[in-house]
Amino acid sequence: MKNDPHDGLLAIDTHVDIPWPDGPSPFADGPRCVDLPKLKTGRIAAVCFAAYVPQGPRDTAGHLAATTRAHAMLDAIAAMAPADGTGGLITASAEAIEAAHAAGRTGIIPAIENGYAIGRDIGNLDAFAARGVRYITLTHNGHNEIADAAIPRRDLNDEPSVHGGLSAFGRGVIARMNELGILVDVSHASKASMMQAAALSRTPVLATHSSIRALCDHARNLDDEQLDLLRETGGLVQITIVSNFLRLKARAADLTVADIADHIDYAVRRIGVDHVGIGTDFDGGGGVKGFMNASQAPNLTAELARRGYERDALVKIWGGNFLRLLRKAEEESASFLKKRSKILS
C-alpha cells in the first residue's frame, strides 16, 4: 500500500505476556497473539515481554517461589533470541532497540510483572537488571511488600490497603530501580501507590498497560489526576486494548480500533502526545476486532492517521516516547554510577 502511515515506524508494544515455559519457544508460529511471523507482518519493531508472577502469600516460601518463577520466565524470554539467529534479539537499551530495527531484527525487551518477584530482598533487583530487565510492574492484582495494588486479592485476605500506597521498603525499591536503570511500571498499582511512585521516582514512571478512567470506570485505568501527574513528572500512559478496560463489560467482538483510538485521543488532549503510547497486553487478555493480534497493528495506525495524527505524533505514540524514557533511565543510572565511583576512588 502506498503512503501506509505504519511504514518505517519503530513500533514498540510495551506489554505482552508469555506462556509458562513448558512447551516450544513462545516465539514460534502458532495460535498466540504475538509470535515472530505476526510481529513481522504487523511491523512491530520491539516488544516488552513480561515475566509475569501472580501474587501469592507474602511469606518466605512465597517470595522464594516468586523469585524462582521470575528467573524461569526470563529464561523463556531469553530463549526467544537463540544463538542461531532464527529469533529476535535481546535489546536491553534504547540504542540496541534502534540498532535491531535498523538491521531488520525484532527487539525483545525483558520485563517483570509484579515486584513480588523480589520478595523482601532488594538485592534481587541487581540480578534482574543483569538479565536485561528494563521495567518492573510494582504490583499485580493483590498487595505485595512494595505497594498496595489497585485490585486487592480477597483470596489472600487482602485489606483494601496495607501500606497506604508505597511501603518504606517500596520506596527503597524505587530508589534502587532508578540507580539500576529499571523503569517503574505503575499499571496495577493503587492510585495512592501510583501517585507516590510518580512523585518519588527520579526517572519518570509509566503505566505500561492501562487505559482511561474517564472513558471506562475500571480500577485498572488512570483517572485525570493521575494523568496530569504523569504529564507533570514526564511519565507515560501506554493505552491497553483489554476490552473491559476500553468499555465496561465489553467483549473483544464489541470493540474496534476506533475504541482504542478514543482512549489515545483523550490522553493526548489531556496530557499531550509526548506522554502517550501503546501496550496491548496481548496474550494476557488484550485484543479487539481489527487488532486481535500483532499482525494487525497497522489497522490502529491507519485509524489514528485518519483522525489527523501526523508522522511525528505516530512516531512518538508507537515507541518514540518509550525510547525517550528508556534513555532517561539509562542516564539516571549512568550518573549514579559516576557519582559512586567518584566517592569510592
Ligand SMILES: [Zn+2]
Ligand atoms: Zn497486567
